[in-house]
Amino acid sequence: xxxxxxxPIREKAVxxxxxxxxxxxxxxxxxxxxxxHPLVYLDNAATSQKxxxxxxxxxxxxxxxNANIHRGVHYLSQIATEAFEKARETxxxxxxxxxxxxxIFTRGTTEAINLVAQTYGRVxxxxxxxxxxxxxxxxxxxxxxxxxxEEKGAKLRVAPMNDEGELLLEEFEKLxxxxxxxxxxxxxxxxxxxxNPLKQMIAAAHALGIPVVVDGAQAVPHLAVDxxxxxxxxxxxxxxKMYGPTGIGVLYGKTALLEAMPPYQGGGDxxxxxxxxxxxYNKLPHKFEAGTPDMAGVAGLKAAIEYMNGIGIExxxxxxxxxxxxxxxxxxxxxxVRLIGTAREKASVLSFVLDxxxxxxxxxxxxxxxxxxxxxxxxxxxxxxxxxxxxxxRASFAVYNTRKExxxxxxxxxxxxxxxx
Amino acid sequence: xxELRDLYQEVILEHSKAPRNYKALxxxxxxxxxxxxxxxxxxxxxxxxxxxxxxxxxxxxxxCAISKASASMMTQSVKGKTKAEAERIFExxxxxxxxxxxxxxxxxxxLAVFSGVSEFPxxxxxxxxxxxxxxxxxxxxxxxxxxx
Numbered sequence: 001x002x003x004x005x006x007x008p009i010r011e012k013a014v015x016x017x018x019x020x021x022x023x024x025x026x027x028x029x030x031x032x033x034x035x036x037h038p039l040v041y042l043d044n045a046a047t048s049q050k051x052x053x054x055x056x057x058x059x060x061x062x063x064x065x066n067a068n069i070h071r072g073v074h075y076l077s078q079i080a081t082e083a084f085e086k087a088r089e090t091x092x093x094x095x096x097x098x099x100x101x102x103x104i105f106t107r108g109t110t111e112a113i114n115l116v117a118q119t120y121g122r123v124x125x126x127x128x129x130x131x132x133x134x135x136x137x138x139x140x141x142x143x144x145x146x147x148x149x150e151e152k153g154a155k156l157r158v159a160p161m162n163d164e165g166e167l168l169l170e171e172f173e174k175l176x177x178x179x180x181x182x183x184x185x186x187x188x189x190x191x192x193x194x195x196n197p198l199k200q201m202i203a204a205a206h207a208l209g210i211p212v213v214v215d216g217a218q219a220v221p222h223l224a225v226d227x228x229x230x231x232x233x234x235x236x237x238x239x240x241k242m243y244g245p246t247g248i249g250v251l252y253g254k255t256a257l258l259e260a261m262p263p264y265q266g267g268g269d270x271x272x273x274x275x276x277x278x279x280x281y282n283k284l285p286h287k288f289e290a291g292t293p294d295m296a297g298v299a300g301l302k303a304a305i306e307y308m309n310g311i312g313i314e315x316x317x318x319x320x321x322x323x324x325x326x327x328x329x330x331x332x333x334x335x336x337v338r339l340i341g342t343a344r345e346k347a348s349v350l351s352f353v354l355d356x357x358x359x360x361x362x363x364x365x366x367x368x369x370x371x372x373x374x375x376x377x378x379x380x381x382x383x384x385x386x387x388x389x390x391x392x393x394r395a396s397f398a399v400y401n402t403r404k405e406x407x408x409x410x411x412x413x414x415x416x417x418x419x420x421x
Numbered sequence: 422x423x424e425l426r427d428l429y430q431e432v433i434l435e436h437s438k439a440p441r442n443y444k445a446l447x448x449x450x451x452x453x454x455x456x457x458x459x460x461x462x463x464x465x466x467x468x469x470x471x472x473x474x475x476x477x478x479x480x481x482x483x484x485c486a487i488s489k490a491s492a493s494m495m496t497q498s499v500k501g502k503t504k505a506e507a508e509r510i511f512e513x514x515x516x517x518x519x520x521x522x523x524x525x526x527x528x529x530x531x532l533a534v535f536s537g538v539s540e541f542p543x544x545x546x547x548x549x550x551x552x553x554x555x556x557x558x559x560x561x562x563x564x565x566x567x568x569x
Contacts, residue, residue: 035423356438358485360460361429364541368425377461390461390483419429420486 037370045396057303087302108249112236117144127153165192165341187219191380192341193349244304248297265290427537437486440493455554492551
């Protein structure tokens, strides 16, 4: 077979029909009516809805597997422990970590970032040192570093972005110096949708020996993430934004860094022996998992990853990209609309303002038509200040959204014009 | 089902587009700032007090239609009133927008157009932000008022 003949086959594989209606049937909540209208859920960057497979995993856990892990010799405890560690392996494969011990379960992205700030950060950041973040960070990737800097007498530096919401890579590189002890950056901006040039940023930081913490909360639902390829030192994400349950998240960290870090919280499971004189800490990853973890949440997260893998992250990304392009065109063409965040590389998020009408009023009028969007500062107040606006309307897409729903959004926005005409 | 027109009444839309007493009072002897972190609304209320009486009132800031109209109509309704009278109006207004009591609707005069807010619980904070700010200004409080 010639090489030329092989090409159409690959194209055909990519262009397999994407049956969004079949996917929608997996999400029971999408059958909800809101104020008499079918729910149009476009607030996925805040939290995604959950497929039946994830809901079932939670139920199955409590119906048939619940027992405390790493403790009992009894049957259920062994089943629960095995399931928990299998899930860790599923997460490892999902982000392509080198070793399952590099996967730490947390409550979410926020706790994962705080963990790094309070352990690695408190050891390595001192008076006069700097932590470098970017202008598009979520509060959860600002405040933990601010708290650390305040405690240590260190300085928080902020790499700027342009009017499109793209990071100014040259400025970022200029801000890296021997004083920089940590770089913390979002993979995808929650307020703007910008995908940051992580590989270049990480390479630039590593050239000076600076570790990089990635806030991946908005990336994992939409892009294939390979932590080894990125070469990031830490990568944090949440289950609930990627079709999983709330209250469960992940911190990936390179083994050597995690080994050298002091524990975060003290308690059960994170120790190997305790006397009143001295405690020996457990090995990775348990050193960072004090107390009884969210075992049901871990089961749900595993089911969410399997659900995404079942569709294929490339297909999810392609479908969402199509929706984003369509929405950018349709909403962008409406009178008075100004898009906020027009980076060339974007994922899932369409943020905008409307002349003369406050986002909060838009949110109420859309809600009356069953359309759920986020209105406000999206926990990114510095981003709002950068664009001189108090708030935006944010529509964010997931695998189950449709072009018809984008049309509903556009109709809803026309209704806003009618009310305020 | 709550109707949008109950919330966005003509009077409210008109005040939001052309707010009254929208100015920083040069003669102010008391002022306060209010902030709603949920939606980013910010208002400053300026008072020129003559003893216990509100002789002049002005406000400035940015916010949604409900919060701006409420601030605008508030300035009209409390101008010339004493501190105690203004506080009583707020108390009745608060009951109205939270749906606790419509019995004083007649006494509230034009402010009764905000009764539709009670059908939209998340918007109560918008309707009351300027009022909380007024209350702080009347008390001579320095710290920023927040509705969260």
